[in-house]
Amino acid sequence: MKRYRISYFFGQAFKGMWRNRMMTLASVTVLLSCLIVMGCFAMLVINIERNLDSLGDLNEIVAFVDSEEPYIEGAKAPLAPALTAPGKTFLGWSTDPDATSPEFRPGDTYSVSAKDAVAGVITMYAVWQGGITHEGYTVRYHALGVNLEGTLPEDSETLAPGTSLLLAPAVKARFDNREFVGWSTDPNASLHSDGGSDTAAETGDETTGETSEPTAPVGDGAPIYAPGDEYTVSADDARGGVITFYAIWEEKPSFTSYTLVYDTLGVEASGSLTDAEVRLNKIESQLQGLDNIAENGIVFVSREETLQAEKDKLKDYPSLFAYLEEGDNPYPDTFQITYKDNSGVDALKLQLDNIDGIYKTRCRADLARNIESLKHGIILVFSWFMAILFVVSIFVIINTVKLAVVHRSKEITIMRYVGATKWFIAFPFELEGIIIGLISGVAAFFIQWYMYVYVQSMIMNQIELISILPFAALRPLVLVGCLLIGVLTGLIGSMISIRKYLKA
Amino acid sequence: MIEFKDVKKVYPNGTEALGGIDLKIEDGEFVFIVGVSGAGKSTLTKLLTREEKITSGSLTVNGFDLSRMPERKVPYYRRRIGVVFQDFRLLPDMTVYENVAFAMQIVGEPKRVIKRRVPSILSIVGLQDKASCFPDQLAGGEQQRVALARALANNPATIIADEPTGNIDPRLSLEIMNLLIKIHRKNKTVIVVTHEKQLVDYFQQRVVTIDGGNIVSDRVGGMFGETV
Ligand SMILES: Nc1ncnc2c1ncn2[C@@H]1O[C@H](COP(=O)(O)OP(=O)(O)O)[C@@H](O)[C@H]1O
Ligand SMILES: [Mg+2]
Numbered sequence: 001m002k003r004y005r006i007s008y009f010f011g012q013a014f015k016g017m018w019r020n021r022m023m024t025l026a027s028v029t030v031l032l033s034c035l036i037v038m039g040c041f042a043m044l045v046i047n048i049e050r051n052l053d054s055l056g057d058l059n060e061i062v063a064f065v066d067s068e069e070p071y072i073e074g075a076k077a078p079l080a081p082a083l084t085a086p087g088k089t090f091l092g093w094s095t096d097p098d099a100t101s102p103e104f105r106p107g108d109t110y111s112v113s114a115k116d117a118v119a120g121v122i123t124m125y126a127v128w129q130g131g132i133t134h135e136g137y138t139v140r141y142h143a144l145g146v147n148l149e150g151t152l153p154e155d156s157e158t159l160a161p162g163t164s165l166l167l168a169p170a171v172k173a174r175f176d177n178r179e180f181v182g183w184s185t186d187p188n189a190s191l192h193s194d195g196g197s198d199t200a201a202e203t204g205d206e207t208t209g210e211t212s213e214p215t216a217p218v219g220d221g222a223p224i225y226a227p228g229d230e231y232t233v234s235a236d237d238a239r240g241g242v243i244t245f246y247a248i249w250e251e252k253p254s255f256t257s258y259t260l261v262y263d264t265l266g267v268e269a270s271g272s273l274t275d276a277e278v279r280l281n282k283i284e285s286q287l288q289g290l291d292n293i294a295e296n297g298i299v300f301v302s303r304e305e306t307l308q309a310e311k312d313k314l315k316d317y318p319s320l321f322a323y324l325e326e327g328d329n330p331y332p333d334t335f336q337i338t339y340k341d342n343s344g345v346d347a348l349k350l351q352l353d354n355i356d357g358i359y360k361t362r363c364r365a366d367l368a369r370n371i372e373s374l375k376h377g378i379i380l381v382f383s384w385f386m387a388i389l390f391v392v393s394i395f396v397i398i399n400t401v402k403l404a405v406v407h408r409s410k411e412i413t414i415m416r417y418v419g420a421t422k423w424f425i426a427f428p429f430e431l432e433g434i435i436i437g438l439i440s441g442v443a444a445f446f447i448q449w450y451m452y453v454y455v456q457s458m459i460m461n462q463i464e465l466i467s468i469l470p471f472a473a474l475r476p477l478v479l480v481g482c483l484l485i486g487v488l489t490g491l492i493g494s495m496i497s498i499r500k501y502l503k504a
Numbered sequence: 505m506i507e508f509k510d511v512k513k514v515y516p517n518g519t520e521a522l523g524g525i526d527l528k529i530e531d532g533e534f535v536f537i538v539g540v541s542g543a544g545k546s547t548l549t550k551l552l553t554r555e556e557k558i559t560s561g562s563l564t565v566n567g568f569d570l571s572r573m574p575e576r577k578v579p580y581y582r583r584r585i586g587v588v589f590q591d592f593r594l595l596p597d598m599t600v601y602e603n604v605a606f607a608m609q610i611v612g613e614p615k616r617v618i619k620r621r622v623p624s625i626l627s628i629v630g631l632q633d634k635a636s637c638f639p640d641q642l643a644g645g646e647q648q649r650v651a652l653a654r655a656l657a658n659n660p661a662t663i664i665a666d667e668p669t670g671n672i673d674p675r676l677s678l679e680i681m682n683l684l685i686k687i688h689r690k691n692k693t694v695i696v697v698t699h700e701k702q703l704v705d706y707f708q709q710r711v712v713t714i715d716g717g718n719i720v721s722d723r724v725g726g727m728f729g730e731t732v
């Protein structure tokens with residue numbers, strides 16, 4: 001078996017490259033750029049893919065809830081569950097503090113009604129077995145939802161029926177020129193008998209305080225006392241042991257949305273006692289009822305927690321941090337829901353959107369889909385870009401190798417006469433192409449390595465949210481890719497340029 | 505053995521260079537091919553080297569059927585014949601030694617074989633002292649001897665020389681011809697295309713005369729002058 005000397009081929013190849021060194025340099029540069037673009041693109045896509053994976057893998061939906069949104073007329077409000085208090089039996093809820101039997105059972109749904117509201121606030125009183133016995137009454141003042149200059153007069157001590165007291169002086173509205181008329185135990189009391197019906201929403205419920213002696217009988221219904229008037233405590237004026245004097249204004253503030261508060265009537269009880277809590281609990285229990293939820297898959301993150309987390313993240317950005325520090329908490333309460341089955345995401349989302357109080361959901365899968373389509377866009381653009389660069393590289397290599405071929409065309413003719421096989425003639429030129437490809441590939445690899453680490457450190461420092469693969473993980477791929485594509489390009493280019501000279 | 509049977513060659517442009525050649529050359533023969541310029545002598549040698557394909561007829565060389573030879577076998581066929589051209593066709597950036605060794609390298613001859621054979625071939629053509637010269641440092645006759653050495657490098661059975669003395673000082677032509685005769689004595693078939701009447705007459709070998717693409721005479725002896 002005859003053997004060909006490798007050194008001959010390499011010698012010829014390097015001679016050819018050296019003779020046309022400028023062209024060789026040009027083709028290395030072009031191919032190098034082509035490979036770098038390809039590599040960057042590939043690494044970008046891989047990293048997007050990776051972030052996609054981690055996003056998709058979390059199987060997480062974030063449900064944004066608003067538990068403090070006021071109710072409108074007719075809205076369904078969940079009522080708090082039963083309270084427990086030592087020595088007391090809880091019966092249910094009522095809008096009447098003196099009720100002995102509950103209007104609503106614990107956990108019932110209450111249909112919000114304007115007539116239960118005082119100044120936009122609906123109070124649910126706990127109904128206890130046997131009722132509450134009041135030893136005397138407390139006098140309390142109420143601004144009826146108007147912002148006051150100064151503060152309201154404070155609650156009185158407990159007073160026995162029949163005790164006299166002087167009512168508080170006039171109060172003054174803070175922001176508008178609302179005229180203070182006087183105090184009344186009926187929030188709906190009005191100065192003008194004829195104007196009684198224009199505050200329609202507040203009329204109707206006048207069962208209490210109607211029959212007390214009218215010291216200053218003005219207007220219709222309940223009497224309106226002038227500031228500083230003497231008032232004798234009467235059990236008839238009390239609701240739940242409290243006699244409330246409402247500030248009566250010439251022009252009553254009107255409310256179209258309502259908030260719900262709970263009142264245990266002075267009993268120390270345990271249980272959720274804010275409407276927000278009740279609503280959150282309701283949402284949570286509804287969430288628990290869904291099928292596609294992983295074990296312990298529902299985590300409540302309060303707006304305060306979110307705020308704190310964001311603050312921690314932004315510690316190094318004083319201006320952003322200050323914004324969070326000073327302003328109102330811009331974050332809503334959220335439930336972070338981990339689901340079991342990725343294919344049921346859409347159904348789950350729909351179910352979530354239908355739960356009262358969840359006003360928005362954000363699905364990792366959604367985000368993943370967005371990034372996915374971004375990825376497709378990138379792939380499309382870069383494919384074209386790459387195709388063009390690839391063609392250009394091949395052309396430059398064809399021309400470089402052709403220079404060597406033309407220079408040696410006489411030699412090639414002689415080789416053919418002496419009986420050189422095609423591959424023997426072609427191999428030095430192909431080797432030249434391959435070496436150009438190899439040099440470009442190796443250079444591209446190291447340049448990309450450097451660039452990647454540089455960009456990575458930059459991004460890692462700036463944006464924590466993005467996870468970037470370490471270069472080590474990409475190294476084999478980039479190296480093999482660069483070398484392979486480089487060598488292939490060089491080989492194809494040189495094969496094209498030598499083809500014509502190989503005809504026997 | 506070389507055998508032309510009714511070989512026609514028509515070039516793609518329509519020129520009929522050979523119009524039905526019948527010629528038989530036995531192994532170990534020495535043949536002069538003579539004829540005026542344009543007669544078709546070079547075409548004949550090109551058919552033998554398979555540089556051109558025959559248009560019709562059949563051509564067999566040393567058992568190779570050239571009319572049916574696939575492209576990939578051509579190199580191996582060419583290793584069995586040695587060709588010398590009027591213009592030497594040496595590689596200018598290689599020494600005499602390298603030019604000869606090159607032909608052996610191409611066929612994958614081991615270095616050690618090359619090292620042994622090149623000097624002996626160079627001594628056949630009388631250039632053992634010029635091994636490290638470059639072609640442009642040599643006289644025309646010497647260059648042609650290098651070409652001849654290269655043609656011999658792979659020990660072919662047949663040597664084909666197309667006007668080997670055409671570019672050489674006439675006083676040195678005889679020297680080349682003597683070399684070819686010497687090679688012929690080593691039991692090789694030698695085909696020499698030439699113009700040189702005196703040489704043909706001098707050597708008294710078989711002479712095939714071509715005119716207008718046809719063989720007009722084929723005899724032994726120096727009858728070159730009579731036929732043209
Ligand atoms: N490659 C070619 N294409 C077309 N015609 C050619 C070619 N080579 C030779 N011829 C023609 O063929 C004829 C024979 O040429 P050639 O064999 O070179 O003659 P000689 O070598 O005897 O001078 C001439 O008419 C020449 O013009
Ligand atoms: Mg000729």
